[in-house]
Amino acid sequence: MAPMALRDGNKSKKLVNNGPLLVSRIIDTEKAPQPAEAIAIERSQTNFDPVKMHQFLEGSVEKSDLVLSLFKSIERDTFLQTSPEHYDMGYKDERALVAQRIDRMARYLELEDPKKFWRRLNLMTVIDPSMGIRISVNLGLFLHCIKGNGTDEQFNYWAKYREAGSIKQLYGCFGMTELGHGSNVAGCETTATLDIEKDEFIIDTPNISATKWWIGGAAHSATHTVCYARLIVKGKDYGVKTFVVPLRDSQHNLLPGIAIGDIGAKMGRQGVDNGWIQFTEVRIPRYFMLQKWCKVDKFGNVVLPPLEQLSYISLLGGRVSMANDSYRIGARFVTIALRYAVGRRQFKKNPSDELESKLLDYPLHQRRLIPLLALTYAMGLGTDKLEKQHEVILDELERAIRADSKELINKSIIDTKALFIDSGSLKSTLTWLAADLINETRQSCGGHGYSSYNGFGKAYNDWVVQCTWEGDNNVLGMSVGKTLVKNIQQILDKKKPINTPSLLFLNEAPQWVHQKDIIIATRRDVENLDKVKLAVKVAVIKFAALLLDQLKAYKGNWDLLSHDRVQLSKLRCHYYLLETFIERIDSNTDHALTSHLANLLKLYYVTQIFTPFAADFIRFKLIDPEVASYLTLEFTPQLDLAIRPYVIGLTDSFQQPDNFINSLIGKYDGNIYENYFETIKQIHPPRHYKAPYSSAFEALLNRAPLEERDRFEKSEAAEQKLTARIEK
Amino acid sequence: MAPMALRDGNKSKKLVNNGPLLVSRIIDTEKAPQPAEAIAIERSQTNFDPVKMHQFLEGSVEKSDLVLSLFKSIERDTFLQTSPEHYDMGYKDERALVAQRIDRMARYLELEDPKKFWRRLNLMTVIDPSMGIRISVNLGLFLHCIKGNGTDEQFNYWAKYREAGSIKQLYGCFGMTELGHGSNVAGCETTATLDIEKDEFIIDTPNISATKWWIGGAAHSATHTVCYARLIVKGKDYGVKTFVVPLRDSQHNLLPGIAIGDIGAKMGRQGVDNGWIQFTEVRIPRYFMLQKWCKVDKFGNVVLPPLEQLSYISLLGGRVSMANDSYRIGARFVTIALRYAVGRRQFKKNPSDELESKLLDYPLHQRRLIPLLALTYAMGLGTDKLEKQHEVILDELERAIRADSKELINKSIIDTKALFIDSGSLKSTLTWLAADLINETRQSCGGHGYSSYNGFGKAYNDWVVQCTWEGDNNVLGMSVGKTLVKNIQQILDKKKPINTPSLLFLNEAPQWVHQKDIIIATRRDVENLDKVKLAVKVAVIKFAALLLDQLKAYKGNWDLLSHDRVQLSKLRCHYYLLETFIERIDSNTDHALTSHLANLLKLYYVTQIFTPFAADFIRFKLIDPEVASYLTLEFTPQLDLAIRPYVIGLTDSFQQPDNFINSLIGKYDGNIYENYFETIKQIHPPRHYKAPYSSAFEALLNRAPLEERDRFEKSEAAEQKLTARIEK
Incomplete structure (x- = not known):
């Protein structure tokens, strides 16, 4: 954390003036803005301990301590630390920097315990998403795919004996997407044809649209890939399975039959060497096929087992992380924007005012930013829960398989289904909201939001791919929405309760689906958490039931419901966040935090749930229209005002240090103009006043x-x- | 326009395979996607002439011809034409390229008539916004400021005798914004103090926050600036006026007292050499002050005339252009996304289908993109009208001043006020909508939207500053909203009609403000254009009247209305677009276009007005809630479906050639995969399979x-x- 000791404020540098007309004296009547002073004063009003708030946000003292120690380690590490100069880099330099950081991370990986390393990677991903994804492609996608689809022996061979798990000897990439095939993995065209005579698979790219595309790490790093290809045995197509295919030899030269190219410039994540791969009759031993679930013997007998659905569990880790990233990136930009909004002044309220007003003292500015602060808190708590849920399931599955217990495995399947819904709904909803958050916070900093050195542009560009990859947000949303409607169908039509843990509340559908009394009927009801939770729960139920009716009217054509399925998935995400926020407040013991958390919770559900879904809450008769108007017109500004005095303390609570935030106008000391101007002069010395051209x-x-x-x-x-x- | 002759489609390149297991034969059962074929077939269904539609969109055959001839000229010009390689450039190279293009544009400027040159500049701004702004800073902001604030002699001297108007001898920049002062120009701190003895002004930067900041062209190009500085005479501060201040001598070396630096990397518009400037006791002759309105004589007598409000007219040109750019950029990205949506296939509807389904055959995809097509049409027509309105006012003012007629000048002032509102409301609303449009069209292209070579990333980054500069969108929106409320106040409270031409409809307020019968009461009313127009008009009136009531309740505190003032401004923009769209359809004579335009109009007002403002239309009792639901749930998908078969023709009608669109997946021939892959291989030859690092x-x-x-x-x-x- 940056030291509490504050610098001397933004001393206005008066210029020497010897003439008879002392300009500086005239202007002296106008006081220069003193942003550092303003922020220090507001910080001193904090009536709770930001470290305690951080512990609350992170879910435990232990996790908070770990995060803080990693912040320090990263800030000090020669290679991992940020620098404003990095914002000047072209993409070729950025890739080299990322490679250097991968090297550094590999050294930590050798030494520190996995929990610490994964948290380090998780935090580094906020600073350097390109590095994050380049490592995750190998340690995450490549190895998780082998773990999920391969036998224990296969995993041990590639991850341990061949040391891919230590970023050593091998570097794996994830050969799934094709030029013509993204979301529909089952439509991949690459083939893996068994040659029984030689006991080998022939991996082949049949046409241009089957070219593996976007493959992170393929262009320059990867030595191997897990290749998603259609298993063809004796002329029969068994659908898409996974195969380990070597791409480069130990001297990093391409193997025969492998063509690889660089995909070049991208909107963001320019530090990733995405590439394309074409396979031309590439032969691999049969035992390079991952055979945990689907097995092919040397005679060409194919066994397709019933548990294949578990093989997709390897995709979930990415989604859970991306939901979590939404919190960290939200915290980063809300901190910058709120510090700037306190330090920056614009227009005088009265001509006699000595100084212009702080941006954040304008109601519109409060309304733009403070709800995003509340959202960030909700994301922090919700995604911490999701992360824990994921850890529990992985452990559980591991134990179930070790014990070879059908009962335990079935329980794992059920829990995994729940995680599919929860992570799909949170990943899609929160990555979208985080993109909007970066955009809105940038605009709230005016022109300075557009300077690279304040962090917004690069972060936005690096971020937005999160809305597309590892499950396009619309595709994920539709899928979650469909599952919810199917569950409601089972409950209402087949009268059979469901057992998916995080959806058990849907079993209350028969009781609520025809509910006619308005739940949020008065202004006071808006602050009654039981009623609020109930209203959101019933909204999910009624929405799903309505879609079920429409589905029948549309004769089972799900496509016609797509738009609303995505909306339903968003609403379900918010119910998850809302439940978690309330649970966590209930278990909080630090009374200094209570009132702040209560206000943030209210502002969260008013601005993220009741306002954007107002039309739904009204048509489902869950909220009185007059109360809905009150929420927008009066209650939101009131909550903004209540939280307003504490924004510096509430953003300090994210505990992100200056080097991590990496924004000249967003530093802890609030000395906006000097921090900004001095660094710009260092990076671009004014003596170079002529361009090369x-x-x-x-x-x-x-x-x-x-x-x-x-x-x-x-x-x-x-x-x-x-x-x-x-x-x- | 790209030739109609189509290439042979996306022939799947079968790879030679001599082994016993002919992979290609097996996969032959799967037909490769043939995007070019799909697009050609849909193009052949066009039942109207796209060139005629283009003429309709541009407002006249003459303007359409001019635009088409310029497209051709730009496409062929060695320096102005685009190239996919440009997407690989770092910002230093981009700046050099832009400088080269400025040179080329200067040569056209010498030769062609101004109308053609300005249209060229307008179109080039879509291709290269950095170049656009670098030229506009000199020819637009710098010279318009001199024209608007200087005497005729002053303008003639700098623009003609000193040839700044020919991009020769001088290059001007616009020294308005300061490090600590953006939206509030009146708060600028730079001083211009009259030294009566020497008959000179002393220009001075009193402290760090007064440093001129973000000044486009300052870092490397500009020789002069118009400097916004406080006029100080005999110790009295007369507020901010404008002064021409030389920065560099004829050898392009900095003059003494001038400190200039490069602001460096930005989110976008990296080709612009934005800089900062500090003045330290810089002396300029008194006659460098622009003295059309405010005059200072050699004895220090200051005359502040009544017409100063006209001096801001120079800001309007930029806003009008930015509204117009929203149409061109919208057309560019809607074209790319719709071509891709027709060529790209994803998931089979039935397992027995030969091919996967086209993206655009999914209702959700239609719903994401087709309303944006309708919006683009509305933007095209509305901004064409705004542009004409601006031209008329400039001519009118010119004539009024020449004639020195008080009556004519007063008329000009009234018309200028109208343009302030119209351009402020359109600029803010449409630049936001265009930013959203680029974002949504990018996401609709999945991963390929993220590749630089498809154009989205750079265009988005270059674009979004439009929401901030030349009037921050929120500040503009608040200002427009405030004017509307004040007008309503005059009409309702003071019973005095207003005379601002484009707001005359507000004079109907007394008739409508208490209207109780629902205007859009039945499903059929939604297609009744008179009722639709009336409903939107009354919405603006009732909204403004509601805010007037709230203003009184808040005891005149406008700040508490800020959020709703911005909403009101958006609604007013849409009324402008709606009126224009209807007017233009009424005057259309080509019957082949009629049904398409009618559908686009309906989809525009349903998705851009009635849906986002549904809550307002319902609370003002302008639309029946059941009808509002019908619009979202049924009418929108119906309209999408009706327009669906013609999207290729309707985007071809924008007539943007491939080189202009500059997107590998968005080309006219629709040969998505080959165009994309072949160019990537040219830019990044696969033989470079090892990175420098x-x-x-x-x-x-x-x-x-x-x-x-x-x-x-x-x-x-x-x-x-x-x-x-x-x-x-």
Whole structure:
């Protein structure tokens, strides 16, 4: 954490002036803005301990301590620390920097316990998402795929004996997406054809649209890939399975039959060497196929087991992390924007005011930013819960398989289904909200939000791919929405309760689906947490039931419900966050935090649930229309005002240090203008006031008159000469 | 326009395979996607002439012809044309490219008529917004400021005699914004103090927050600036006026007292050399002050005339252009996304289908994109009208001033006020909508939307500053909203009609403000254009009247209405677009276009007005809640379906050629995969399969075991040696 000791504020640098007209004296009547002072004063009003709040947000003292110690370690590490100069990098330099950081991370991986390392990776992903994904492709996607789809022996061989798990010898990439195939993995065209005679698979790219595309790490890093390809045995297509395919030899040269290229520039994550791969009759031993679930013997007998659905569990880790990232990135940009909003002044309320007003003292500015602070708190608590849920399931499954217990495995399948819904709904909803959050916080910093050195642009560009990959948000949302409607169908039509743990509340559907009394009927009801929770729960139930009716009207055509399925998934995400927020407040014991958390909770559900879904809550008769208007017009501004004095303390509670936040206008000391200006001068020394292309530009300005450049060919003299004979 | 002749489609490149297991034969059962074929077939269904539609969109055959001839000229020009390689550029190279293009544009400026040149600049701004702004800073902001604030002689001197108007000798920049002052121009701190003895002004930067900041062109290009500074005469501060201040001499060296620096990397518009400027006792002759309105004589007498409000007219040109740009950029990305949505296939509807389904055959995809097509049409027509309105006002004002007619000048002031509202409301609303449009179209192209070579990332980054500069969108929206409420106040409270031309409809307020009968009461009313227009008009009136009531309740505190003032401004923008769309359809004579335009109009007002403002239309009792639900649930999908078959023709109608669109997946021939893959291979030849940093990465993978790198210091042998004595 940055030291509490504050610098001397933004001393206005008066320029020496010896003439009779002392400009500085005249201007002295106008006080220069003192952002550092303003922020220090607001910080001193904090009436709770930000470290305690951090522990609350992280879910435990232990996790909070770990995060803080990693912040320190990262800030000090020569390679991992950030620097404003990095914002100047072109993508080729960024890739080299990322490779250097991967090297550093590999050294930590050798030494520290896995829990600490994974948290380090998780935090580094906020600073350097390109590095995050390049490591995650190998340790996450590649190895999780082998663990999920391969036998224990296969995993041990590649991860341990071949040391891919230590970022050593091998570097794996994840060969799933094809040029013509993204969301529909089952539509992949790459083939893996068994050659029984040689006991080998032939991996082949049949046509251009089957070219593996976007493969992170393929262009320059990867030595191996898990290749998603159609298993073809004796002319029969068994669908898409997974195969380990070597790409480069130990000297990092491409193997025969492998063509690889660089995909080049991207909107963001420029530090990732995404590539394309074409396989031309590449032969691999049969035992390179991952055979935990689907098995092919040397005679070409194929066994497709019943538990294949568990093989997709390897995708869940990514989604859980991305939901979690939404919290960290939200915290980063809400901190910057709120510090700036306290330090920056604009327009005087009264001409006699000594200083202009702080941005954050304008109601519109409060309304733009403070609800995002509340959302960030909700995301922090909700995604911490999701992370724990994921850890429990992985342990459980491990134990179930070790014990070879059908009962335990079945329980794992049920819990995994719940996690599919929870992570799908949180990943899609929160990555979208986080993208909006970065955009809105950037705009709230005006022009300075557009400077690279304040962090927004790069972060936004690096971020937004989260809405597309590892389950396109719309596809995930539709899928979650469909599951919810199917569950409601089972409950209402088949009268059979469901057993998916996090959806058990749907079993109350028969009781609520025809509910007619308005739940949030009065202004006071809005602060009654039981009623609020009930209203949101019933909204999910009624929404799902309505879609079920429509499905019948549309004769089972799910596509016609797509838009609303995505909406339903968002609502379900918010119910998860709301439940968690309330649970966590109930278990909080630090009374200094209570009132702040209560206000943030209210602002969260009013601005993220009741307002955007107002039309639904009204049509389902869950909220009185007059109360809904009250929420927008009066209650939201009141809550903003109540939270307003504590925004510095509430953002300090995220405990992100300056080096981590990496924004010149968003530093802890709030000395906005000096921090910004001095660094810009360091990076771009003013003595270089001519550009490399300056001489060409100067030549443009100093060019000869047009007539001269035209060799006077259009002059009267020329006209005379050229027309003399003709016109005679 | 790209030639109609289509290429042979996306022939699947079967790879030679001699083995016994012919993979290609097996996969032959799966037909490869043929995007070019799909697009050609849909194009052939077009039942109207896209060139005629283009003429309709551009407002006249003449303007359409001009635009088409400029598309051709730009596409062929060695320097102006685009190239996919440009997407690989770092910002230093981009700046050099932009400088080269400025040179080329200067040559056209010397030769072609101004109308054609300004249209060229307008179109080039879509391709290269950095170039657009660098030229506009000189020809637009700098010279318009001199024209608006200087005498005719002053303008003639700088623009003509000194040739700044030909991008020659001088290059001007616009020194308004300061590090600590953006939206509040009147709060600028730079001083211009009259030294009566020497008949000079002393320009001075009193403190760090007064540093001129973000000044486009300052870092490397500008020789002069118009400096916004406080006029100080005999110790009295007369507020902010404008002064021409030379920055560099004719050798492009900085003048004494001028400190300039490069602001460096930005989220977008990286080709602009934004800089900061500090003035330290810089002396300029008194006659460098722009003195059309405010005059200072050599004795220090200051005359502040009544017409100063006209001096801000120079800001309007930028806003009008930015509204217009919203249409062009919208057209560009809607075209890309719809072509891709027709060519791209994903998931089979039935397992027996030969091919996967086109993206655009999914209702959700239609719902994401087709309303954006409708919006783009509405933006095209509305901003064409705004542009004409601006031209008329400039001519009118010119004539009024020449004639020195008080009556004409007063009319100009009234018309200018209207343009302030119209351009402020359109600029803010449409630049936001265009930003959302780029974002949504990018997401609709899945992963490929994230590749730089498809255009979205750079365009988004270059675009979004439009929401901040030349009037921050929220500040503009609040200002428009405030004016509307004040107008309603005059009409309702003071019973005095207003005379602002484009707001005359507000004079109907007394008739409508207490209207109780629902206007859109039945499903059929939704297609009754008179009722639709009336409903939107009354919505603006009732909204403004409601805010007036609240203002009174809040005892005149406008700040508490800020959020709703911005909403009101958006609604007013849509009324402008709606009126124009209907007017234009009424005057259309080509019957082949009629049904398409009618459908686009309906989809526009349903999805952009009635749906997002549903809560307002319901609370103002302008639409029946059941009808509102019908619009979202049934009418929108119906309209999407009706427009669906014609999307290729309707986007071809924008007539943007491939080179202009500059997107590998968005080309006219629709040969998505080959266009994309072949160009990527050209830019990044696959033979460079090792990165420049590869050896370091290889060394990481091939590193020695940890024990060896630790010099075996933690081995048992070491332990024995190090503990031998101690433990003995």
